[in-house]
Amino acid sequence: MLKHILTIIKNERKQNIGLWIELLIVSVFLWYIVDNVYVTLHNYYKPLGFDTEHTYIMHLGLLNESSHEYVKDISTETAVGYLHTALERIERNPMVEAASISQNSSPHIGSNRSMTIYRDTLQTRYGVLNRTVTPDFFRVFRYKSVNGSSDELVQALERNELVLSTDVVTELFKSDELPVGQQISFSKSDSAQLYRIGAVSDVVRYDNFSNWNSYFAQRMDNDFLERFSGEWVSSLEFCVRVNPEEDHNFIRRFRQDMTQQLRLGNYYLGEIQSIPANKKAFQKDDINDLKMRMFIVLFLLVNIFLGITGIFWFRTQHRKSEIGLRISLGDTPKEVLKKYYIEGLLLLTAAMIPTMIIIFILGREGIFETYLMPFTVGRYFIGFLITYLLLALMIIFGILIPARKAVKVPPAEALRDE
Amino acid sequence: MLQQYFKQAWRLLKENPVLSAISIIGTALAICMIMVMVMSHQVKNAPYPPETNRDRMLYVKWMSSREKGSPNSGSSNGSMSYAFAKACFKTLKTAEAVAIVSPFTPSAIASIPGQIFAESYDKMLTDEDFWRVFDFSFIDGKPYTKEDVDAGLRKVVISEKTALKTFGTTAVSGQRILIDYTEFIVNGVVKDVSPVATAAYSQIWAPITTTVLPDGGEEGIQGVCRVYILAKSKKDFSAIKEEAEVLRKRYNDATTTYEAFYRKQPDTHFVYIHRKWANMEPDMKAIVQQSAIVLVLLLIVPAINLSGMMNSRMRKRLSELGVRRAFGATRGNLLSQVMWESLLQTLLGGMVGLILSYIAAYALKGIIYENSDMAYQLGEVTLNPASLLSPAIFLYAFLFCLLLNVLSAFIPARSVSHKPIVDSIHSK
Numbered sequence: 001m002l003k004h005i006l007t008i009i010k011n012e013r014k015q016n017i018g019l020w021i022e023l024l025i026v027s028v029f030l031w032y033i034v035d036n037v038y039v040t041l042h043n044y045y046k047p048l049g050f051d052t053e054h055t056y057i058m059h060l061g062l063l064n065e066s067s068h069e070y071v072k073d074i075s076t077e078t079a080v081g082y083l084h085t086a087l088e089r090i091e092r093n094p095m096v097e098a099a100s101i102s103q104n105s106s107p108h109i110g111s112n113r114s115m116t117i118y119r120d121t122l123q124t125r126y127g128v129l130n131r132t133v134t135p136d137f138f139r140v141f142r143y144k145s146v147n148g149s150s151d152e153l154v155q156a157l158e159r160n161e162l163v164l165s166t167d168v169v170t171e172l173f174k175s176d177e178l179p180v181g182q183q184i185s186f187s188k189s190d191s192a193q194l195y196r197i198g199a200v201s202d203v204v205r206y207d208n209f210s211n212w213n214s215y216f217a218q219r220m221d222n223d224f225l226e227r228f229s230g231e232w233v234s235s236l237e238f239c240v241r242v243n244p245e246e247d248h249n250f251i252r253r254f255r256q257d258m259t260q261q262l263r264l265g266n267y268y269l270g271e272i273q274s275i276p277a278n279k280k281a282f283q284k285d286d287i288n289d290l291k292m293r294m295f296i297v298l299f300l301l302v303n304i305f306l307g308i309t310g311i312f313w314f315r316t317q318h319r320k321s322e323i324g325l326r327i328s329l330g331d332t333p334k335e336v337l338k339k340y341y342i343e344g345l346l347l348l349t350a351a352m353i354p355t356m357i358i359i360f361i362l363g364r365e366g367i368f369e370t371y372l373m374p375f376t377v378g379r380y381f382i383g384f385l386i387t388y389l390l391l392a393l394m395i396i397f398g399i400l401i402p403a404r405k406a407v408k409v410p411p412a413e414a415l416r417d418e
Numbered sequence: 419m420l421q422q423y424f425k426q427a428w429r430l431l432k433e434n435p436v437l438s439a440i441s442i443i444g445t446a447l448a449i450c451m452i453m454v455m456v457m458s459h460q461v462k463n464a465p466y467p468p469e470t471n472r473d474r475m476l477y478v479k480w481m482s483s484r485e486k487g488s489p490n491s492g493s494s495n496g497s498m499s500y501a502f503a504k505a506c507f508k509t510l511k512t513a514e515a516v517a518i519v520s521p522f523t524p525s526a527i528a529s530i531p532g533q534i535f536a537e538s539y540d541k542m543l544t545d546e547d548f549w550r551v552f553d554f555s556f557i558d559g560k561p562y563t564k565e566d567v568d569a570g571l572r573k574v575v576i577s578e579k580t581a582l583k584t585f586g587t588t589a590v591s592g593q594r595i596l597i598d599y600t601e602f603i604v605n606g607v608v609k610d611v612s613p614v615a616t617a618a619y620s621q622i623w624a625p626i627t628t629t630v631l632p633d634g635g636e637e638g639i640q641g642v643c644r645v646y647i648l649a650k651s652k653k654d655f656s657a658i659k660e661e662a663e664v665l666r667k668r669y670n671d672a673t674t675t676y677e678a679f680y681r682k683q684p685d686t687h688f689v690y691i692h693r694k695w696a697n698m699e700p701d702m703k704a705i706v707q708q709s710a711i712v713l714v715l716l717l718i719v720p721a722i723n724l725s726g727m728m729n730s731r732m733r734k735r736l737s738e739l740g741v742r743r744a745f746g747a748t749r750g751n752l753l754s755q756v757m758w759e760s761l762l763q764t765l766l767g768g769m770v771g772l773i774l775s776y777i778a779a780y781a782l783k784g785i786i787y788e789n790s791d792m793a794y795q796l797g798e799v800t801l802n803p804a805s806l807l808s809p810a811i812f813l814y815a816f817l818f819c820l821l822l823n824v825l826s827a828f829i830p831a832r833s834v835s836h837k838p839i840v841d842s843i844h845s846k
């Protein structure tokens with residue numbers, strides 16, 4: 001039967017070459033986009049390691065000297081005291097479950113600080129994200145230690161020890177070493193200050209689209225707060241986790257409750273933002289990109305479907321008499337359809353082989369992005385599997401619609417044409 | 419004759435409705451896809467109020483500084499200080515107007531004096547030329563002037579929404595307003611600006627001299643300002659860039675250890691929207707190349723489709739065409755008939771495609787208009803998507819139709835018309 005179908009393909013070669021070229025072009029692009037979407041989504045759906053549901057970020061503002069409420073000569077100590085009071089008052093609000101102060105540490109804001117970590121002769125290859133926070137930060141965002149508890153991380157910071165993420169630990173410690181209790185430093189010199197590791201945190205990712213997982217956390221102390229008590233106070237992040245039942249119209253209600261309570265010295269309650277909304281904004285460009293790519297996939301598939309339907313429409317109409325003859329000689333309509341399917345799929349397979357070679361060469365040349373996933377055999381074939389299945393589905397639908405109609409024509413009528 | 423062609427073409431379309439539908443849908447989808455791409459390009463590049471002058475504007479979003487005489491050492495990248503902007507850009511003689519703005523102020527709290535509760539709004543600091551560079555429509559009052567800015571008077575311009583939410587009315591010029599607990603006078607009220615206008619958008623605009631701007635970095639070069647330059651015409655771009663270079667060199671001559679450089683800025687609007695990071699130039703070649711590849715893909719795939727279908731159709735009509743040639747029709751006659759037929763088909767496809775694009779303009783609003791920059795803002799996208807479907811875009815789509823048409827009809831038609839007449843008549 002295969003030989004027979006091959007003969008048919010040969011007889012129709014003029015049309016088939018057009019179809020083959022189309023399938024070839026489309027399958028190369030489709031592989032590229034499918035691979036891209038696959039890699040992105042594979043990364044996207046890995047657990048983030050933190051939870052931003054029902055969390056908000058707020059900032060304090062500093063009064064301008066020209067304001068009539070401006071208080072002159074507030075000492076830095078008093079100012080730092082006000083910052084502590086502000087945090088306490090936020091924590092005491094009945095809607096709030098947990099609250100923390102941090103700097104460049106809250107998720108999805110796009111500003112980071114990073115440092116290299118040293119241990120004896122070892123050092124991290126890239127910068128490690130610096131999370132300078134008050135201990136409850138881990139409760140607000142539900143970071144977990146490798147043992148699955150947030151409290152362990154909170155207690156480590158309360159003891160003024162560092163928290164390291166697993167990525168950093170695997171870089172600096174052998175697998176049989178116990179990192180907790182060991183010491184690391186932030187500069188290479190022998191006289192560098194050493195810091196004790198208090199807990200190891202589970203993987204915490206930067207966001208859904210990147211691959212930056214290494215961080216360390218240190219406690220935000222009064223020296224640090226002092227530096228930010230002046231005009232830079234707006235870069236301190238006050239993050240809160242809100243009781244889920246209270247999380248409706250929170251920004252307005254919180255403002256109503258707290259505006260006066262948070263007028264401390266020259267500080268006032270500035271902007272409040274929902275972190276899930278910030279996340280949406282922060283990842284908007286990436287999400288748009290992803291959606292656009294999916295639309296192009298859809299567009300290509302619909303086109304293949306239309307093209308196949310169009311070509312097989314003529315082909316089956318042209319071969320009406322052939323179909324009639326086959327059916328009258330004992331073929332069932334099902335078998336006739338099957339022959340068409342095989343014909344279409346053979347064409348697809350013939351187009352996929354050069355595609356595989358092209359992609360292989362491009363992959364070896366390093367054309368494809370390997371930041372999120374190395375260009376492995378698995379990735380290569382998963383891309384092809386998805387591409388092949390998608391195209392095969394379109395071809396089967398594209399053949400089914402015109403061919404079914406032709407197969408249904410009574411054999412006698414078809415034969416009369418002959 | 420033309421009428422005859424159209425009649426025939428119409429007949430042919432009706433004769434095989436499924437196939438006609440397939441090719442019309444194919445064309446329509448391709449056009450819709452292209453339109454969506456063009457629209458998302460338009461929204462970022464086409465002029466509309468208040469950014470009416472996008473085509474004759476130049477932007478300096480970021481700038482950099484480094485130690486003198488060591489171009490390979492590290493650089494400090496960010497925005498410029500107010501003093502630097504005044505020295506190196508405000509003095510440009512070739513430009514029509516130069517606006518210095520500071521868009522980095524955190525959102526501000528606004529209220530009426532005596533009121534405890536306050537709402538937060540996006541705030542931006544500008545100088546007086548901002549109102550010349552951009553084309554705001556004032557509902558009430560007027561912009562602040564050079565004298566106001568020079569004296570650091572606390573006057574503000576607020577958006578319609580800010581006025582309505584704070585005062586309950588828009589006729590509020592001359593009224594007192596508290597912004598971040600500091601008293602200002604409302605000088606004017608403008609129509610709301612959509613965050614799509616990334617350069618002009620805000621909800622409160624105040625003179626840049628009303629706040630002490632944090633200056634920092636190397637010898638006061640860097641700070642928190644950006645510069646928007648309005649040229650008298652596009653032709654002046656190179657002259658402005660040259661003059662800016664001269665001013666930059668003069669500035670650098672006066673510094674001791676650090677020098678300023680711009681990484682190929684001032685940018686035209688198209689480059690400006692692609693300049694995301696302060697420490698590198700956007701790779702415009704790659705961006706253009708990528709869009710070109712996608713466009714070609716969107717063009718080629720439907721073209722192969724249509725020409726494949728045309729090919730089969732021609733085969734079916736071979737005998738008809740043979741008979742017509744036997745009765746004296748020239749090749750040109752046949753070709754033009756076929757071209758008209760497929761033109762009708764692609765025109766129909768184009769129309770359906772336009773309708774689809776209208777639907778897409780609303781359905782894909784998020785993808786077409788929004789980006790991370792503006793998603794952070796508090797304002798709403800007030801732009802009407804349908805307004806983007808301007809005659810210019812219609813022309814793009816039409817040209818695209820024509821190209822598809824030529825690609826898909828001409829080649830098979832030519833090969834058929836070259837067949838010997840006898841063969842044509844003989845075919846079944």
